[in-house]
Amino acid sequence: MESISVFDMLSIGVGPSSSHTLGPWRAALRWIEELKERKQFAEVRGIKVDLYGSLSLTGKGHATDIAVMLGLTGFDPVTFPIENIEKEIDFITSENKLKLNNELNVPFIPKENIIFNRKFLEFHPNGMTFTATLQNGSKKSSSFYSIGGGFTVKEERKNKKLKQDKFAKFPFPIQNGAELAAYCKAENKSISEIVLENEKSLRSETEINEGLKKIWDVMLDSMYVGTHTEGILPGGLNVTRRAFDMNKNLIGEHTYNGADEWIAAIRNTKVHFRQILKWVSCFALAVNEVNASLGRVVTAPTNGSAGVIPAVMLYYMVIENHDANFEDVRKFLLTAGEIGSIFKKGATISAAMGGCQAEIGVSSSMAAGALCELMGGTPDQCLMASEIAMEHHLGLTCDPIAGLVQIPCIERNAMGAIKAINACEMALDSDPAKAKVPLDKVIATMWETAKDMTSKYKETSEGGLAVQVNISDC
Ligand code: SF4
Numbered sequence: 001m002e003s004i005s006v007f008d009m010l011s012i013g014v015g016p017s018s019s020h021t022l023g024p025w026r027a028a029l030r031w032i033e034e035l036k037e038r039k040q041f042a043e044v045r046g047i048k049v050d051l052y053g054s055l056s057l058t059g060k061g062h063a064t065d066i067a068v069m070l071g072l073t074g075f076d077p078v079t080f081p082i083e084n085i086e087k088e089i090d091f092i093t094s095e096n097k098l099k100l101n102n103e104l105n106v107p108f109i110p111k112e113n114i115i116f117n118r119k120f121l122e123f124h125p126n127g128m129t130f131t132a133t134l135q136n137g138s139k140k141s142s143s144f145y146s147i148g149g150g151f152t153v154k155e156e157r158k159n160k161k162l163k164q165d166k167f168a169k170f171p172f173p174i175q176n177g178a179e180l181a182a183y184c185k186a187e188n189k190s191i192s193e194i195v196l197e198n199e200k201s202l203r204s205e206t207e208i209n210e211g212l213k214k215i216w217d218v219m220l221d222s223m224y225v226g227t228h229t230e231g232i233l234p235g236g237l238n239v240t241r242r243a244f245d246m247n248k249n250l251i252g253e254h255t256y257n258g259a260d261e262w263i264a265a266i267r268n269t270k271v272h273f274r275q276i277l278k279w280v281s282c283f284a285l286a287v288n289e290v291n292a293s294l295g296r297v298v299t300a301p302t303n304g305s306a307g308v309i310p311a312v313m314l315y316y317m318v319i320e321n322h323d324a325n326f327e328d329v330r331k332f333l334l335t336a337g338e339i340g341s342i343f344k345k346g347a348t349i350s351a352a353m354g355g356c357q358a359e360i361g362v363s364s365s366m367a368a369g370a371l372c373e374l375m376g377g378t379p380d381q382c383l384m385a386s387e388i389a390m391e392h393h394l395g396l397t398c399d400p401i402a403g404l405v406q407i408p409c410i411e412r413n414a415m416g417a418i419k420a421i422n423a424c425e426m427a428l429d430s431d432p433a434k435a436k437v438p439l440d441k442v443i444a445t446m447w448e449t450a451k452d453m454t455s456k457y458k459e460t461s462e463g464g465l466a467v468q469v470n471i472s473d474c
Pocket of ligand 1: 398
């Protein structure tokens, strides 16, 4: 059984795409580690990177080439100052060289050394091969696959085996929704309490709290930055940032300084249904506008869907419970992370494998279940909320225009967040014993639908909106 930590499901990274940006960035870092382990690093005299399948088809729009170069330079996607991206890439392109792991200069011409191959590798649609030419003229290649949510694997799945060993000590190994519900019942615990016990087998409670606090801080920061940045998003579609004006109109005369005061100010605004819809949409749009401009967001479970979970958590804080505190954030993130991991085990969180149902659908499902716990729902009601949210995302395709994570992606986060809140409310008013579709059935349905979906709708930009709307129309 593959066990996944909440910190795998919710990771801090850089936009615009977890599978096409964060994954390749991490793959480049892993390849450097490999070279070092094999004592080949110092011998490297040339580098070539082949991107395959979906990574190639939408790689330009998803900044895959930029991510690979930053990874090869040895930068950490969690801590690298994003304002330096342009400077670092300009250095490589103007000097025609790259400082491998910030240690070793090698000649590097991005247009020649990063090759976009239309063909798909068999193992996964997001394949990439790094090749080093060594001092003696020999070539050493290594392939990685970006399987969604920033996760990268090798074909032999060695790391999966390692993870299985590492996580074998989980007190509550959970493969699906039914097992999670059974543990909650047997232990008389909430979902977040069960998940916390699992996390405690990996790290101390202090480390868990610190890690979750960091994740929430980045989520909140991405909402704050997004609502306070005007202008046009990069990439050529000329998409106007909307969260700025929405926030301005909604906040009215209320003044604030910084994110905490902003939350207090929102709590003082008058909200009816329309304003609630707009605030939730504003929070979600803000995160994904930051994501689209290569900003820092939390992969939740992917970058394209990074806005749903923060938007729903902030909705709870500013609308439902003005006394909400870190304890609520902790419960929310633990529950959301576990639900996401169940989708990863039973289906996929990769748009290249399952279309947008695997991104926005899963994030909405995660948020619905997590909100339900904060709203006092039983574990069964939480799982029911997750099921409802996914049920109404089934079949959702991935067709980003020009391969950019902008249209339909940014608005889609607002829709996913609103659906999550609605799913939670319906579950809170329902008896899960009477539900006709358990969570595990909807996950199985999502996976079957993913397998039936044509590759045109799996992050290739070869169908749907991506072909109906030309970049010149935008
Ligand atoms: S359409 Fe959905 S799955 Fe595809 S890139 Fe956009 S958010 Fe991600």
